[in-house]
Amino acid sequence: MISSSSNISSRSKGDFLLSWSVRLLALTTGGLLLLVVAFLFHESWPALQHIGLSRFFSDPDWYPTDNSYRLTSMVWGTILATTGAVLLASPLGILSALFCHFYAPPLLGRWYRHMVELLAGIPSVVFGFWGLVVLVPMIGRWHPPGPSLLAGILILTFMIMPTIMLVAHTSIAHVPVAYIHSASALGFSRWSMMWHVILPTSKVGIFTGILLGMARALGETMAVLMVCGNVVQTPSHLFDPIRTLTANIALEMAYALGDHRAALFMSGLFLMGLVVLVVCMAEALRHRNIYVATK
């Protein structure tokens, strides 16, 4: 920042106006997060007061119209779908990033990267629609009913793989060239170079990408809403329909009133806490990464 506050001309009315309006705008956008949290708290307060936290996990089931508010099976739905997607997408994303850097011919590598970038920009509702008309009937033929935890996992994998791949790609590109040259000078095979040089150097970046992908999977609504079947139950195997926390909000918000509405806001607040935790972990890692790189 170059300050010109000692200028005579900077005491003009225009400067005063601009600096204060800019400050005001910055404070507004900075305060937006507080506003979001405050509103979620305010709207979910009736639920905390009338229902209480423990009943969200101890009630017999989720029948909001009969005053029964168990969220457990939806929490399980969210956790299982996210875990499955992260487990599938991480190796795919990391291997694709390695493919782009070390295996593909340069032109193919570039095209591949562009393809993944395009994939990253496709709206979730289009993924969900494709899952609904192509993937779900296929799974249904193999093992009825079709809309299932498996369909959710596959669609989420498809959606978060680009995030993981692109972040891994960037952090592999930042491995100092000298490391790679030294490794080849020492006669490392391609495998040992990747395993002992590339992956250890870029692991923080790769892990950040996985966390960001995880945050995306946790908060994803439309795609899982369209392919998972939305039955409130704790799934016992991959082919059971599930309902996630996000899908539950999207489905019931339209007609929810009173405590029911408050309970949905409550689950939104919970979801936001979860995602913010993951994002903060990713941010902390990223800053550590920069620190290590500049040291």
Place this chain on the structure above:
Amino acid sequence: MSRQSKHVQEYCLTVIIWTAATMVAIPFIWFMSDLLWNGWSQLSFTFVFAAPRNAGREGGIGPILISTMLIVGVCMGVAWPMGLGTALFLSEYTRQDHVLGRLIRGSLDVLAGVPSIVFGLFGNALFCQVLGFGFSILSGGLTLACMVLPLLIRTVEESFRVISREQRLSAAALGLSKPTTIRTILLPAAIPGLLVGGILGLGRAIAETAALIFTSGYVDRMPESLMDSGRSLAVHIYDLSMNVAGGNPHAYATALVLVSLLFIINFASSWIAARWTSCNQLPT
């Protein structure tokens, strides 16, 4: 380890990596060709401009395109000035390590990670109920504005930061006041960044569904004002495929329109960004 087993290991790894790459490419090609194949046959001039009939099974997407443009227009009309102001503050009016700047940046980072459905809840509570806008294009646009702000600010701030120190020093040496420096030196130099930020925000806003279903609503009529409920393209796809039996053909066509729009946006932003980096290098 023997030479032989090393070779085997190397070979296996190559096979695994090529398999993984193929496993990513095949669904992508399948997805795109499916969308093109089924969407293209439905797509026509009348489809793009006509009004939907019979819950969207017949007719077109004219009013929905208009609603989408209005929602995105409101969103960018609010987010762009706010984002520009905040980015100016962060890059020109505070030091990089100042507490306030760090707090604002941190809060925006967290905001960027908040799921869109949570923004939908927030927008429903604040804009639809407390401010009394109801299910309307205005509520939807404002909700989206909150959502795209972090992305917008980060890009714009970055474009101010890369302007060289010499340019600021020269301006200060010439005795230019801060508003003049910003107007005549910084803004023109940062225009590509402002455009890229705007375009990225636009792309995110067009793609959004979850934040809109209970802020801007479902109504597929031609909106008469910003206080009318309006359905965006993404919500139209959702509604056709989930709630309308026999809506799939038109959902395909709408999805094709939406994805084509996003591809154009994507190409525009990377083209501007590429030109920007090639123009912005100082002569050496």
